[in-house]
Amino acid sequence: MHIGEAAQHTGTTPRLLRYYEQKGLLVPGRSENGYREYDENALGRIVQIRDLLQAGLPTRLIQQILPCISTPHSSIRFSGLTPEMVALLEAEQARLTTRIDCLTRNRDAIADYLAALRETNGQQEHTPGRTEEASV
Incomplete structure (x- = not known):
């Protein structure tokens, strides 16, 4: 194509x-x-x-x-693998892990903030990852 x-x-x-x-x-x-x-x-x-x-x-x-x-x-193929490349990959893996942890914390903080807003406004709704049911 x-x-x-x-x-x-x-x-x-x-x-x-x-x-x-x-x-x-x-x-x-x-x-x-x-x-x-x-x-x-x-x-x-x-x-x-x-x-x-x-x-x-x-x-x-x-x-x-x-x-x-x-x-x-x-x-x-590991023929081009050098100690520098291993170190570079390990550093990148650590950087990604740190980024994932940060994103996870931010996602959870936003979910908590939205839940608090909905509760304050009397609009408690089901949010993904939460088990509370909306009150009737």
């Missing part, structure tokens, strides 16, 4: 797919007329790249780890 179709299937834009290619994250095939062509494997990789970017990983790190996480664990 061409770039527009690939973008639509993966919830991205053609511009973003060209950016992924420019950064070395994605290498689409080319048709005889030079158009980019994306197969099912490329679509999966696009979604994976998008998810990693949304998680906060920089493209330079994604480029380094993508070959390892794009393959089944039994066939991971």
Whole structure:
């Protein structure tokens, strides 16, 4: 499929797919007329790249780890793994854990704030993750 179709299937834009290619994250095939062509494997990789970017990983790190996480664990290639890369991955894992903890605290604080507002306004409603029923 061409770039527009690939973008639509993966919830991205053609511009973003060209950016992924420019950064070395994605290498689409080319048709005889030079158009980019994306197969099912490329679509999966696009979604994976998008998810990693949304998680906060920089493209330079994604480029380094993508070959390892794009393959089944039994066939991971460790030939390029250096102590620096291990340290970089461990630091990124710690950063993500800290971010997840912060997001969890903020989500819970917002849920508590909304519950208090609803209770104050007499509009107690069921909120996701809570078991209280609205009073009748």
